Amino acid sequence: MTKGRLIAVVGPSGVGKDTLMRAMVAERPGLRRVRRVITRPADDGGEGHEPVTEAEFEARRKEGGFALDWRAHGLRYGVPVGICMDLGAGRDLLVNLSRGVLAQAQARYPRLIVLHLTATPEVLAARLATRGREAAGDIAERLEGAEMALAEGAWPVVTLDTDAPVGRLAKRAIKLVYGVKT
Ligand SMILES: Nc1ncnc2c1ncn2[C@@H]1O[C@H](COP(=O)(O)OP(=O)(O)O)[C@@H](O)[C@H]1O
Numbered sequence: 001m002t003k004g005r006l007i008a009v010v011g012p013s014g015v016g017k018d019t020l021m022r023a024m025v026a027e028r029p030g031l032r033r034v035r036r037v038i039t040r041p042a043d044d045g046g047e048g049h050e051p052v053t054e055a056e057f058e059a060r061r062k063e064g065g066f067a068l069d070w071r072a073h074g075l076r077y078g079v080p081v082g083i084c085m086d087l088g089a090g091r092d093l094l095v096n097l098s099r100g101v102l103a104q105a106q107a108r109y110p111r112l113i114v115l116h117l118t119a120t121p122e123v124l125a126a127r128l129a130t131r132g133r134e135a136a137g138d139i140a141e142r143l144e145g146a147e148m149a150l151a152e153g154a155w156p157v158v159t160l161d162t163d164a165p166v167g168r169l170a171k172r173a174i175k176l177v178y179g180v181k182t
């Protein structure tokens, strides 16, 4: 049984997952973010992922280097298997996950809490445009996938509407997440 809690931040592209995770870590010493491995070049000001090639990703996956992995937006995403060490040591971890891997995440890490971020389509479109990382076509593709319903599972879900200043959201998220017993 892992002692730390895995806090999965999920929601559509552009909803503010990375921004909120950064603010939550600043708000709560002891809470850490997981550095994801992604087949996307490094991007300044982004989440600070570990960039890898397709071949590197596949080699790491084959040798059991990922606790969880998925495909989205034409990219591959992996969560390093090293998170088990942190969780085992009692550290709480925040991680940006696909809504599609929650069942797998809970099977491996029973102390999973899902922080589900929501926003109206207008807010999402505006945020993706402001971030400016994707081209217009990619933004349209991300907006189409925004509506995915959250699969039901045994994991507790905290839902947070993100239409508020990030500092306030971080405080609210910490309070809600730590109010849940796992
Ligand atoms: N609460 C917020 N209020 C206003 N703008 C926000 C808020 N959260 C995020 N943003 C902005 O929205 C854009 C997308 O946020 P980001 O954290 O990259 O989303 P995600 O990780 O979910 O794709 C960024 O430009 C960010 O500065």
Ligand SMILES: O=P(O)(O)OC[C@H]1O[C@H](OP(=O)(O)OP(=O)(O)O)[C@H](O)[C@@H]1O
Residues within 6 Å of the ligand: 010, 011, 012, 013, 014, 017, 072, 073, 077, 096, 097, 098, 099, 100, 142, 145, 148
């Ligand atoms: O299956 P879904 O729940 O739709 O999630 C698919 C991907 O989309 C999100 O990434 P997002 O586009 O927000 O961030 P990224 O920019 O890091 O790719 C999320 O972090 C997943 O990596």
